[in-house]
Amino acid sequence: MFETLKNILVDKLKISGDQIVAEATKEDIELDSLAVVELSLVLEKELGLKISDDELMELDTVGEIVALMEQRAGSVTV
Amino acid sequence: MAGPDDVAVTGLGLVTPGGIGVEPSWAAVLSGRSRAAHDPVLADNPVSISCRVPGFDPAERLGGRKAHRLDRFVQLALVAAHEAVADAGLDTETWDGARVGVVIGSAGGGAETFEANHRVLLEENPAWVSPLLLPMHLSNMAAGQVAMEFGARGPNMVVATACASGATAIGIARDLLVMDRCDIVLAGGTEALLNPVTMAGFARMGALSKREEAGLASRPFDIDRDGFVGAEGAGMMVLERVPDAVAAGRRVRGRVLGYGATADAHHVTSPDPGGVGVQAAIQAALAEAGASARDVVHVNAHGTSTPLNDLVEAQVLARVLPNRPVVSSTKGVTGHMMGAAGAAEAVFSVLALENGLAPPTANTSRLDPRIDIDVAFEPRPVPKGIVLSNSFGFGGQNAVLAIAAA
Numbered sequence A: 001m002f003e004t005l006k007n008i009l010v011d012k013l014k015i016s017g018d019q020i021v022a023e024a025t026k027e028d029i030e031l032d033s034l035a036v037v038e039l040s041l042v043l044e045k046e047l048g049l050k051i052s053d054d055e056l057m058e059l060d061t062v063g064e065i066v067a068l069m070e071q072r073a074g075s076v077t078v
Numbered sequence B: 001m002a003g004p005d006d007v008a009v010t011g012l013g014l015v016t017p018g019g020i021g022v023e024p025s026w027a028a029v030l031s032g033r034s035r036a037a038h039d040p041v042l043a044d045n046p047v048s049i050s051c052r053v054p055g056f057d058p059a060e061r062l063g064g065r066k067a068h069r070l071d072r073f074v075q076l077a078l079v080a081a082h083e084a085v086a087d088a089g090l091d092t093e094t095w096d097g098a099r100v101g102v103v104i105g106s107a108g109g110g111a112e113t114f115e116a117n118h119r120v121l122l123e124e125n126p127a128w129v130s131p132l133l134l135p136m137h138l139s140n141m142a143a144g145q146v147a148m149e150f151g152a153r154g155p156n157m158v159v160a161t162a163c164a165s166g167a168t169a170i171g172i173a174r175d176l177l178v179m180d181r182c183d184i185v186l187a188g189g190t191e192a193l194l195n196p197v198t199m200a201g202f203a204r205m206g207a208l209s210k211r212e213e214a215g216l217a218s219r220p221f222d223i224d225r226d227g228f229v230g231a232e233g234a235g236m237m238v239l240e241r242v243p244d245a246v247a248a249g250r251r252v253r254g255r256v257l258g259y260g261a262t263a264d265a266h267h268v269t270s271p272d273p274g275g276v277g278v279q280a281a282i283q284a285a286l287a288e289a290g291a292s293a294r295d296v297v298h299v300n301a302h303g304t305s306t307p308l309n310d311l312v313e314a315q316v317l318a319r320v321l322p323n324r325p326v327v328s329s330t331k332g333v334t335g336h337m338m339g340a341a342g343a344a345e346a347v348f349s350v351l352a353l354e355n356g357l358a359p360p361t362a363n364t365s366r367l368d369p370r371i372d373i374d375v376a377f378e379p380r381p382v383p384k385g386i387v388l389s390n391s392f393g394f395g396g397q398n399a400v401l402a403i404a405a406a
Helices: A002-011 A033-047 A053-058 A062-073 B022-031 B058-062 B064-068 B072-088 B111-123 B133-137 B141-150 B165-178 B196-204 B242-247 B276-289 B307-320 B338-355
Strands: B007-016 B100-105 B156-159 B184-191 B233-241 B254-263 B296-300 B326-328 B386-393 B397-404
Touching: A002 A033, A002 A062, A033 A053, A033 A062, A053 A062, B007 B022, B007 B072, B007 B165, B007 B242, B007 B338, B022 B338, B058 B064, B058 B072, B072 B141, B072 B184, B072 B233, B100 B141, B100 B165, B100 B338, B111 B133, B111 B196, B133 B141, B141 B156, B141 B184, B156 B165, B165 B184, B165 B233, B165 B254, B165 B338, B165 B386, B165 B397, B184 B338, B233 B242, B233 B338, B254 B276, B254 B338, B276 B307, B276 B386, B276 B397, B296 B338, B307 B386, B338 B386, B338 B397
Parallel strands: B100 B156, B100 B184, B296 B326, B296 B386
Antiparallel strands: B007 B233, B007 B254, B184 B233, B254 B397, B386 B397
């Protein structure tokens, strides 16, 4: 799931790949409030994962986002 | 003609269909070869000809992350602004940003982004419209993004006078410096309206050339002209008061001595057939410059290649400029960059004085017999004196800049 998120951040949000590690914070990868809404939208469109921008705003790191994606994916195979 | 209100041009930047940068753009304009081509994006449009900036890769120029969050009209403005700031040798780390203004003209803002998101709304899901839509689309973002890029914290605005916007911006920038509201202004125009719905609108109003051969479509003042060719681009200038520029040891490349702004108050798209507003704008620019009509040595005309604009503009020039200065329309080469045109052409006017050369008017070989002005068919010498840069917009707005050498 980490690689899935990383690919989305690189391909869709054009964030530089070498910045994206599990410990990186949203600030580290310049994920501001607009980018968080964008990410929420891409997760739904690309993966069918419903994670709201409010939920994403509560999280600090890439690793935490990955964990929520895995939890939310549930039976969905990604 | 020199006075305490002299405003110096200390930096130039261009991104045009002639190329990315001042040098390639000027060389393209001097070549007299049109940059128009059939545009795959407009393949289904009533008119499919345009002039795009060749080889413009926003991610390479600005970085992928930044480019992703900017509409093309802002990308073009940022690249032109970087060139102008570097050309002036400004140190944006140490300048007093509170005294630096940004004034940029744009007719349409981020229409491409708007159209793409409207398609998402209609064809996919209204909830999938991008959160970046408004930060990318709003016209004022061109000036806002330039401010963020360089730390320019003074007066900041985008002005819209349709195809006069770039000239209006430089005129307002001059006013801000004369009024001492700023010490430096980054001023210019930017436009990227080659998206299908905007260009379909221009085609439907009959403004665009319907010629099949793209390279022959833009032919200002020619007897066979039938409309303009849409183009994208950006032009930027660094402006400062002359004494400040000299004290800072910066190279003065030209001076913006006068600005005339009027409205026709006549019709949404047609110029007033008497050219009263255009004439008044020329006279106001010359009066502010402390110059007379006899001092004008060259005109960079609005010269869009539309039947009506070129006729009315030429008639006014013939009437008010007794010495028959050499007239060029660089739109024969570049097409019509709309809100960027007035700024790019002000840059070309500075370059005409620097190089002592008036650019040719591409494709124009046989003048409309009703037009009695001295149109440059090939590069022509320009003596020292005043250059007028004319820009007129749908809506009847007229903006004329009076430009002199350093």
